[in-house]
Amino acid sequence: MSDGTLWTALADPHRRAIVALLLERPRPVAEIGEACGLSQPSTSKHLRVLRDAGLVRVRQDAQRRVYALDPAPIAALDAWLTPYRTLWNESLVALGRRLDRTAGEPSDPPEDPTPKD
Amino acid sequence: MSDGTLWTALADPHRRAIVALLLERPRPVAEIGEACGLSQPSTSKHLRVLRDAGLVRVRQDAQRRVYALDPAPIAALDAWLTPYRTLWNESLVALGRRLDRTAGEPSDPPEDPTPKD
């Protein structure tokens, strides 16, 4: 299902590379493996994970198996971060307010903006 | 940098629960742990991962440490799936077209490796 398997599948950089590769167009396994620098078994195993997550689907063409991206799970991902979109919209609003800088924000005290590590 | 750590951080369901919890409002560690049914050390370790991924930031209030969500990495996630959004838009368009005319999906032979990335 579209539970944690989706995140687990996308957690691996190789798998994300495969997904990005399939975004352009569907591809057979050998081409995927070569493009990502993966051995054939490893490629199949990654594709298995992506398939279980519903991220890709297969079309059999003779001996080759052509993998294509399935939009649905990524749409689910988009739906997941929908509530967070309002958050960074608000942060932009707060940034604008900081130019005005009045008191009254209990959950957001004025500090240095974007202190990365 | 903000590469795979973001995905790895969000791959864990407990961590996603923490993030969802912090979406409502910033919370101290004890409250997070109790809400997610996590032990205190486990909570701290998960928060450490989220912190390394840049997903949360801390504000020290006396002995308590109040964790708050940082919008930036989630915005990065949003940016990541931006190219895929066109994909499911197209699929909706294609679905609409299928009602109009019977156009099959072009099955291009994969003999043109176009490496990007």
Place this chain on the structure above:
DNA sequence: GACGTATATGCCTTGACGGGAATATAACCG
């Protein structure tokens, strides 16, 4: 400074994950 609270870290064990080599399955061709 001793004590209590709140949080972080270290150690250890277990279980999942990824890679490699070998093997199995499936489809096509003669």
Place this chain on the structure above:
DNA sequence: CGGTTATATTCCCGTCAAGGCATATACGTC
């Protein structure tokens, strides 16, 4: 049917992450 190509699966192993327990650190109070 035997052989070849394309892909999937199995087994083994090294690594890494997660949880529990104990402990260390930081802050506040007395």
